[in-house]
Amino acid sequence: MSEQAKYALTWDLDSILPNPETDEFRSIIEELRSDTDKFAQRTDDLPAINGESENVASWKDILDVQQDLGSRFTEVGAFVSCHAAADAQNKTYLRYEAEISAMFPPLSQGATNVEFAVKEASSDELEALISADETLTRIRFHFEELSLNAALRLPKEQEMLAAELDVDGLHAWGRLYDRLSGELRVSIMEKGEIVEKSPGQVDFESPERTVRENNYYATNKAWEGIAETCADAINHISGTRLTKYRRLGCQDHLDVPLRFNRMSRETLNAMWSTIQDRKPMLLKYLQKKAELLGIEKLSWFDFPAPLPSASSGGGKKLTYDDACDRVIKTFHGFSPELGEFAQTAVDDRWIEVENREGKRQGGFCTDLPISKQSRIFMTFTDSIDSMSTLAHELGHAYHSFVLRDQPRLLQDYPMNLAETASTFAEAVLADEQLAAAESDAEKVTLLEKMLGDAVSFLMNIHCRFIFEDNFHRERAAGEVSAERLSELMASAQQEAYLNAIDEDGTNPLFWVSKLHFYISGWPFYNFPYTFGYLLSLGTYALAQDMGDDFPSKYRDLLIATGCMDTETAVQSTLGYDLTTPDFWNKSLDVVSDRVDQFLGLA
Template sequence: QDEDFLVEPLRYNRIKRETLDSMWQAISANKQPFLSFLDRKAALMGKDKLAWYDVDAPVSLGSFQSKTFSFDEAVDYIIEHFASFGPKLADFSLDAVKNRWIEAENRSGKRPGGYCEDYPESKESRIFMTFTGSASDMSTLAHELGHAFHSHVMRDLPDLNTRYAMNVAETASTFAETIISAATVREASNDEEKISLLNTKLENATAMFLNIHARYLFEKSFYTERMNGFVTAERLSGMMEAAQKEAYQGALSDYHPLFWASKLHFFIDDVPFYNFPYTFGFLFSLGIYAQSLQQTENFEETYISLLRDTGSMATEELVMKHLGADITQPDFWNQGLEIMAGDVEEFLRLTEKYI
């Protein structure tokens, strides 16, 4: 009863309380690899522990030069690797490029990042992004094509059945991005390049498993305390630092007590708990990716059927129907955590000689 404030976000994300709890339990029980990643990164920087502001520092070792791609090269690379997953994703993406649905020019005054918009009446999507030639821009392009594909496979459904919640909105995009980031790491031309790419992937994973866990713990403390009255700025900072220390299990030397003031995600007042759906979506998509590695035959059809039901089913039923998995139990979540833990292992092995 005292956690009634979770009713609204759970309903909005179409999940049960047990599902959210099992996700955080799986993460909490499997934090060690990500703490080891932070420790190794600290050692590479000649520090005992990383500070909050060091966590996302790049790792450039030896004679590392980041690889760049022309737009056409990036498109070829994406289509080739999408095709190794399934012909429909690859064909759709090629059509999107040929039909000039992507505005990617890098020109002055245009901000970085990417965005995909769906146009239900014309049954088309458009991608607006700035492509500068980096591996991360190639991932962004794959990500936005994933969003467009999600809309594409739902084209013939009634409009009301195409409205999916935030926790599954990033399923197709993260999935597409994962195909490409796994390929760039696998095909890196030397160890230094591989280390840099793994660092980018693991920064994202630590944000999902540690940073956003801190946000969730903070939000719960805040809502609990707010029931008894006004919460002062000093208290907010105290609660934030405590949540960060718990989530990072003391792995950092300095935390960010004022994070509640600087992060816009705490100020979206019409969507409470606007943070855990990111972690949910990331690990949800990785769980599907893990299944795709096991069931390679015809998995694309399973994947498409699942995407088509994202707008009309509760998440527990969706996963049970298409993947036969129970997301109220930690097993499903552990598969995704294991994939990322494998990346940590490789990062630790490759960076050994630099400390």
């Protein structure tokens, strides 16, 4: 009989809300629906924005209701998503997911009405309202965000019409891509038979180069079959955006994604230019990897390949109990609060890790703002990689934890800051793993994973940004053909990878296979990843310099992500100006050190 496990493998959902299959939960949903509809109707006729006491009281109440509804929606939605992830075939949970999603538009409409009211007010009127009450003063940043966001909206009636048209226009093209890519099947030879697989099931990490190459070409043949339709989709998604940007008087296609990420063009330019200056260090790693694989230059399908000399570290068996203890101990060594938080999450069963049938794929961390807790979903596979995933998701949960007592309207943070805590937590654990590695082969395996991540964030994401930037410039003059899109992609890859890819080894169809180009609600779904990666690396580098003073600074940074723009958040807590190269070089020094370690061991 096996030894009793120290930590539970399944989470506790019963303490949050009644089970979705009960009448009590049905009542909660109906009450939320009714309150949301009332809020939307109330915001159709909003009070004037000024310092008059009656209007101040009305606005306080409206924003209190908005925050309460936002918290309830998040709590209920997260609760149902947890149930659906843990029991993927349960039709009740699936129906509730769809129902809650369909209930959201009235809340969104109410928030839009509030935003337009702020847009129509003068700066003096808005200041009078904010200054009249301390609770409104506390959420001043929210009002500032509303004003900045409203500047990127058309007049109200036009905006409403555009939103309705987008359902069957902009977003329909995104849904078409989702359907086409979801139905796509790749014909692969396995054990003498042709089998049909989805692209996500194809093995691109085989140690056998011929297998990787054949799988790559087979997959691209399948993508090629839908390339013309995807060209239509990507042209119409970007064309719709460009038309709106032109009406808004935007400088160019980067204004909106920069606003979404609360960051300046100067910061974006400083980040990419510093990366470009420092990127040659990665060529040494890529050249060494090619040498170890026995080839002169890497092709696209070689980047995920495992190294022949470093195959042991990632395969070590590790129990969930041991993984939890290692993560908690590592976190505690950095920050007692972070370590105690991780211990609480494990002890109080915030985490679902059981390896069983019937669960959804992947992993996530979801926030429960009313309960002031989080829940983490993953499948633990007794591996080092699973431990890294656990640390990553606990980092997300800690981010929510430090924001828990902030007003709800100051708990949201943009995409570029969303991965800060999670990637930082992974970095803390990765360095501990490296220090504890028992052999050079294990160290090489760990360093290879770290440098593979660096290539992804500094080269792969960069090629996506270069492609999308150049594509938007050409799209402004007219539709771009599938053939031209492939040319733009191959060129972007060689530019981003500093010609490290074999001349015949680029992936021109990457624009077809990469979902992120077709996410209709979020343009340039790329540079925020690189930003978040470097912010967490730089933050980790500063932790080594600051010692005992750092945990409180780090906590302040996470709180600032919800109530400051990106540049102010970093400047006020870490003391760095993101529009200059200094911070980015600090981050890239970490990558450079890892390259040197890898070259010394490989």
